[in-house]
Amino acid sequence: MAKGYWVSVYPAISDPETLTAYNELARPAVQAGGGRTLAVGGRVVAHEAGITQRVVLVEFDTFEQAVAAYESEAYQKALVALPDGYERDFRIVEGLD
Template sequence: MPKAYWVSVYRTIADPGKLAAYNKLARLAVEPAGGRTIVRGGRVVAYDAGIAERTVLVEFDSFEQAVAARESAAYQEALAALSYGVERDFRIVEGLD
C-alpha cells in the first residue's frame, strides 16, 4: 500500500504566535493518527515559481489515514488556533508505493 504525505508550503507567516499554538495542537493530532513529521522548516532553495518559506512534510502509512487525520476533530482544533496566522498551500498526496 502506498504511503501518503501532507505537504505544506507556507507563503507567508503573519502571526508567529498563532503558528506556535497550531504547532502544539497539530502535533497532538498528527502523531496519534500515525503521522510522522519528516521535514519541518530547515534550509530551502526554491526554483521556478517556488517560494523559499517554511515547508512541512508529514508521512502517513496510507492515503486514507492522511485524510482521516486532516478531517479529525483534533486537527480541526489546531486549524482554529492557526486561524489567519499564515497563508499556506496544503495538500495530501499519495506516494508511488
C-alpha cells in the same frame, strides 16, 4: 499500499511566534493519526515558482490514513487555532508503491 503525505507551504507568515497554539494542538493530532513529521522549516532551495518560506512534510503509512488524520476532530481544532496572517498551501499527496 501507497503512503500518504501532507505537504504544507506557507507563502506568507506574518508572525512565526503566533504559530505556538496551532503547533501545540497539531503535533499530537498528527501523531495520533499515525503521522511522522519529516521536515519542518529548515533549508529550502526553490526553483521555478518555488517558495522558500516554511515547508512542512508529514508521512503516513497510507493515503487514507493521511486524509483521516486531516479530517479528525483533533486536527480540525488545531486548524481553528491557526492565526490570521498566514497563507498556507496544503495538499495531501499519495506516494508511489
